[in-house]
Amino acid sequence: MMIGLSCHSRNYGGSTPDEIFEFIKKLGYEFIDVDSVGTIRQVDVLDNYEKQAELVKHLSEKYELKLAEYFLGGVMVDGRKIEPGDPDLNKRKQMYESFHKICSFARLAGFRSIMGSAGVAHKEAGIDHSFESAAAALDKMITIASEHGVAFHVEPSRHSLLNTPSRALEMAKAVKGLKYTLDFLHYQIHGFDQKESMKLLDFTGHMHARQAAVGWPKCPFEYGEIDYDAIIKRLRGLQWNGVIAMEFWNGPAEEAAGMSPVEQTILMRYHLKGLIKKYY
Template sequence: MKLSVTAWSFPALTMKEVGGLAEVLSIPAVDIGLFYASALDKARVVSDPEAYGREVREALPVEVANYYHLFGDGLAGRNLALPSDPENMKDCKAALSFAKAAGAPTVFVLPGMVNPGQSRKQALDQSVENLKPMVAAGQEIGVTLTVEPHTHGLLESVEMTHEMVNRVPGLKLALDPAHYLTLGYRQDEIETLCPHTGHVHLRQGRPGVLQAKMDEGTLNFPAFFGALRDAGYDGWLAIEYVHQAYMNTVFDDVLTETVRMRDTFNAWNA
C-alpha cells in the first residue's frame, strides 16, 4: 500500500502546487478532481480525455492515484439513483479514458442520493442498474470504477453497501471509514468492507464527527491498515483531511493532520 493526498485538501493551491507539496512531503501521488483551485477542466475531461489525461500526468511531479468524477454540477445533479441518463454513460467512458491516460488505476463516483419521491430501496435499485454498464466499461479499458459511500447519500449503512457490491459484479469501494463512523458503526463492522475496496480515504473521526484531529478520534489506524492488508488490498491510501463547509470540516490544520496521518502509516509500514 502507498500514500497519496487529495488535491481538494488544499483549496487555495493549484494542481501544480499540490503536486509540489506532495513531493515535499514524500507522498508519491495525488488524487485529482473538480474542486477549488486545483480543479480539472471538466469539459476537457469529457471532450478530449486521452490528451488531457496525458497532459495532467506530465505536469505533475508525482503519480495520479485516483480521479474523482461528478456527473452533474453537485452531488444531486445527474446522480446515479435517478433514471438512466445516456449522458452519464458517455461521461463515464470519458472519465475512465482520462484516468487511464493520467495513470490513475481507479475512478471514483458517488452512488447517488435518495431523490424526491424515492425510497432508499428504489434509489438503490436504480443505482445498481446504472452502475452495471459503467463497471463493465471500466473493466474493458482496464480502470476500476469505485463508489464512495458517504453521509447524506444513498449508501449510509454497511449492510446496504454489501448489498450493492454483491449486486454489481466488479464494483469496488472508495472506502472512507470516517463516513460510517460518524453514523455510529463500529470499526470492526466497517472493516468487513475491506475485501471490496478499490481505493481508500484516510482521516480521523468519531461518532457524530466526520473529521477529527488525529488524537481526538476513535479510528484505530494500525488495525485498519492491517485489515486492508489481510483482505488483499495493495492500492493507494489517500489522505483526505479537508477544509470545507460539508459536515463542519473547517476547523483542522489540514497540513499538520496530513503529516500526522503520513507518519502514522509510515510507522505501521516500516
C-alpha cells in the first residue's frame, strides 16, 4: 500500500508532448497526468483515438512515466464541450458517444483513470434539475468507463454544481460508484472548514496537490493553509492506494508575482514525500 506522486503535464507551459514528458521525467516523477487542452488534445483523440493512444503509450514507455489520469473536463461534441446535466437529451447522447472514444483511447494508452466535469447549473433548468440530470449522466459515464476498464472521476470544483463540500457529498451518495479527483484548493479559498472537505476522501480516487489560502488560490507554498499532514494521515487510515498529482501552472497573477511552477511543485512533492514516509 503506497501513494504515488504524479506531475500535471500542463504545469510548465506549452511544449511538444515529447518535451513535456522528457522534462517531467528529468524532475524525477514516477507518474504523469496528461492534459487534454494542450498536451494530448481531446479534439485529436476524438478524431483518431488509436493514433493518439499509440503516441501516449510510446512516450510513457520512452520516458518510463506511468500514466495516471487523463485530465479531460467537459466532453466535446462538434467542437463544443457538453457538460453532464445538459438539458438537451440529444446532446447528452452524443456526449456519451464521444466519451466511448475517449475511454477507448485511455484504455489503449494505459491510463489508470479519466477526470471529467462534475457539471454546472443550467439557467433554463435550475440548480436542482441540473443536479438530477448531472447525477444521471455521471452514472452513465461511470458505466461506460467501467466497460472499457478505466476509472472515471470528476473534480468537485468551485465553478461546478459541487461548489460546497455538502453538495459534493450529496452527489457521491446519489451516484453509486462515483469517485472524485479531489483538490482542496477549491474549498479552501472560500473558507470551508477542512474537516468538511476531508469527508470527501471516502469518495476520492485521485488527488491534486497545491497550496491555497482563503481568498488566495495558488498562493506560494509558505502561505498555504491546507493541512496536508491531516490529509495524508487520514488517507493512511483509509488504506488509500491512489496517486496525488502536483498541479500548478501560472496564470496572469502568478506570472506577475514572479512565481515558479517548477519550484512550487517540487516544494509540494518534497512535503508530501515526507508525510508519506511519516504515515506509510
